[in-house]
Amino acid sequence: MLRWFRRRHEPTQPDQRPSPSHDGDAEQAYIREAERRRLRRLLQQQAELQYDREQALEAQKPSNRWTVRAAELEAAIAQVEADIKQWDQPQRAPSPPPELPPVPIQLIACDTTAPATLTLVIGTIPCTWHEAIDWAERGHQLAPAQLVRDEVDLSPLFPTDLTEDQRTTLSERLLTSLDLLATAVLQAIREQQPIDLPTLSSLVRPCPVCGGWRDLHDHCPTCLTRERHRQQLVSELRRLRKERDAVLSDMARTRDRLPIIERQLREIETDIAALQAKGVTLEN
Known part of the structure; x- marks a missing residue:
C-alpha cells in the first residue's frame, strides 16, 4: 500500500521532448544553411562562367592570344620547312674521290680458341685483331667477347692526290670496314x-651523293647523319603542325561556346537573385 501511495503522489517528470516551436526553429535553420550552401555554389559557378565568357569574347577578336600563338608556330613551321629543303639538297663534292686500287686481302692466321686472334694482310700490310674478354658485374657474368684491332697504318694504300680531310675520312671508313670484315671472317671460320x-x-x-666513301655494307655515315638530322626536322615539323592545329581548334571551340555560356549565366543569375530576394546571404 505504501509503494502505491508513493507512486501516486510522486511529482510528474517534465517531458524532455522538444516542443513543436523548437522543431520548427531547427528545421528553419537547416533550410537556411542549405540555401547558403547553394548560394555559395551558384556564386562560384557564376565566377567561372564569367571567366569563360571573357575568354569566348576574346576569341571573337581578330587578334587574340590564340592567333598570336598560331602566328609564332607558323613562323617556326616555315623555318623548319626551309631547313628540310636545305637537307634535301646536300652539298655535293666537285668531283667524286678516286677509287682505291683492287689490292687483295688475305687471311694468314686465325686461332678460334677463346680469346681468338685473327690476322689479315692487305697488300703487304698485316692487320691483327684479338678478342677482348669483358667480365660483367662482379665477375659473375661473361659478356660477349669483341674483336679489338691493333694499331695499323694503312696510309701507304691511299692515293697520293687526296686532301688531308679526305685521308682522315678514308682512314675511318677503311678501318670500320676492316673491323666488320674481321668479325664476319671469324664467325664464318667458327x-x-x-x-x-x-x-x-x-x-x-666513293659515295656519289656527298663525295665521301661508303663502307663494306654500302653505308655512307655522312649521308646517314644527314638523313637522321632530316628525320628529326620532319618530326619537329609534325609536332609544330599538330600544336598549331590544336591552338586553332581550341580558339574555335571557345568562340562557339559563347551562346551556351551566356544562357547558363542568365540561369544562374536568376537563381542567385531568387535566393537574395528571400534574404539569403553568405553571412546570415
Whole structure:
C-alpha cells in the first residue's frame, strides 16, 4: 500500500521532448544553411562562367592570344620547312674521290680458341685483331667477347692526290670496314662456312651523293647523319603542325561556346537573385 501511495503522489517528470516551436526553429535553420550552401555554389559557378565568357569574347577578336600563338608556330613551321629543303639538297663534292686500287686481302692466321686472334694482310700490310674478354658485374657474368684491332697504318694504300680531310675520312671508313670484315671472317671460320675475302676497293667505295666513301655494307655515315638530322626536322615539323592545329581548334571551340555560356549565366543569375530576394546571404 505504501509503494502505491508513493507512486501516486510522486511529482510528474517534465517531458524532455522538444516542443513543436523548437522543431520548427531547427528545421528553419537547416533550410537556411542549405540555401547558403547553394548560394555559395551558384556564386562560384557564376565566377567561372564569367571567366569563360571573357575568354569566348576574346576569341571573337581578330587578334587574340590564340592567333598570336598560331602566328609564332607558323613562323617556326616555315623555318623548319626551309631547313628540310636545305637537307634535301646536300652539298655535293666537285668531283667524286678516286677509287682505291683492287689490292687483295688475305687471311694468314686465325686461332678460334677463346680469346681468338685473327690476322689479315692487305697488300703487304698485316692487320691483327684479338678478342677482348669483358667480365660483367662482379665477375659473375661473361659478356660477349669483341674483336679489338691493333694499331695499323694503312696510309701507304691511299692515293697520293687526296686532301688531308679526305685521308682522315678514308682512314675511318677503311678501318670500320676492316673491323666488320674481321668479325664476319671469324664467325664464318667458327661455323665452318666458306670465306670470300674482298679486295681493298670493295671495302670502301666513293659515295656519289656527298663525295665521301661508303663502307663494306654500302653505308655512307655522312649521308646517314644527314638523313637522321632530316628525320628529326620532319618530326619537329609534325609536332609544330599538330600544336598549331590544336591552338586553332581550341580558339574555335571557345568562340562557339559563347551562346551556351551566356544562357547558363542568365540561369544562374536568376537563381542567385531568387535566393537574395528571400534574404539569403553568405553571412546570415
